[in-house]
Amino acid sequence: MSKIAELNEVAELKLNGQVYHLPVISGSEGEKAIDISKLRDQTGYITLDTGYKNTGATKSAITFLDGENGILHYRGYAIEDLAAKSTFIEVAYLLIYGELPNVSQLESFQRELTYHTLVHEDIKKFLDGYPSTAHPMGIVSSMFSSMPSFYPESLNPHRSSEKVNLTILRCIAKMPTLIAWAYKKSVGHPYVYPDNSRDYISNFLNMMFSTPAEEYTIDPIVVEALNVLLILHADHEQNCSTSTVRIVGSSQANLYSSIAAGISALWGPLHGGANQEVIEMLELIKLDGGDTEKWIAKAKDKNDPFRLMGFGHRVYKNFDPRARIIKAACDSVLNKLGIQDPVLEIAKRLEETALSDSYFVERKLYPNVDFYSGIIYRALGIPTEMFTVMFALGRLPGWISQWKEMREQGEPIGRPRQIYVGNNIRPYPELNKR
Secondary structure, eight states: OOOEEEEEEEEEEEETTEEEEEEEEEETTSOEEEOOTTHHHHHSOOOOOGGGTTOOOOOOSSEEEETTTTEEEETTEEHHHHHHHOOHHHHHHHHHHSSOOOHHHHHHHHHHHHHTOOOOTTHHHHHHTSOTTSOHHHHHHHHHHHHHHHOGGGGOTTOOHHHHHHHHHHHHHHHHHHHHHHHHHHHTOOOOOOOTTSOHHHHHHHHHHOOSSOOOOOOHHHHHHHHHHHHHTSOOSSOHHHHHHHHHHTTTOOHHHHHHHHHHHHTSTTTTTHHHHHHHHHHHHHHTTOOHHHHHHHHHOTTSOOOOTTBSOSSOSSOOHHHHHHHHHHHHHHHHHTOOOHHHHHHHHHHHHHHHOHHHHHTTOOBOHHHHHHHHHHHTTOOGGGHHHHHHHHHHHHHHHHHHHHHHTTOOOOOOOOOOOSOOOOOOOOGGGO
16 A cells, blocks of 8 residues: 655745745655645646655655665565565566465466467467567567557557456466567577476476477476566666656556556666676677786776676665676576686676775675676576567566555656757758758
């Protein structure tokens, strides 16, 4: 339940000799905001906040993030507890419906997901139209945009909650199938159908890596590591892709289209593509001979454009709580699988330096979740171009919960303002004077 209160204190804004009083509100964790929703009506002014770094666009009860103190909660539960004690499906239920499921609710949720894992056979025709070089993110985004073609009832913005819930179930159930088929398309392998005798993650891995000649052996270490990764990525407050899902959904666009927009937003290297850039950086260092000291010196040189990818975080000013959890999962995977990979050895050396070198420690440039997730995905045999798609699989419940919350709160269509800096009105020139 959303907990927000208007405080007795007010903010005073002085404009042209007149004082305006703006209410101050507080969230359930003590976050404070100046409510400027009526500012333009009262004063004729708007605020300018490029990138919306200081603008609260909504009141949400889903995720609490405190970057200064390294805190991340889903629906009031610490991310540390959820990663240690929950499955990804339980966390998905929590985000979407507000509470952790009891035994019967979890069984029902899993049964419904199992029922909807298949996708329409005509999806293959869409996939066949893509070249093998197509990026999986583009394919998956397009597939989600196409889903209303098969479920036209989802286009109705005034559907009942039961019909909306059916769309939610279809999204979660079909996403692993679409991702696995996009991967199979990229490598030219035949598609593998869902095996509903398996759990969510095992079924996904089987569709990804099984072939007609050999069934993929499910390693519980791999399943557990992937389970933790997806939980850590499940939601992260009002980030770029989540805000995109909400603003697209605010036009009463259907859930499939809203998620497709979120996938496209996530594709960018400044957002979901960061873990792919980590591996590409490690590959670059390897090709250069693997001298990490050289590249660390380059990173310290303020005149050198090189940046170490996967270190520090624009939100977490102290440490990323997800990184601590994922580091343990990363160590477990590498140790138990016994993988020998020169790129991963380079990653270990960079990690050791970042955790001990005063330059990195003083600037709080610790390895973040993107650094470790890229290493784990590589260790699991997931190709680099699939990293961002894996991020999307984890973030899906968060996007759904944010879209659902926005819909239930009856939020208006998103419509940011701007400060115009172009030409003033000017006469239209004759052709021969242009």
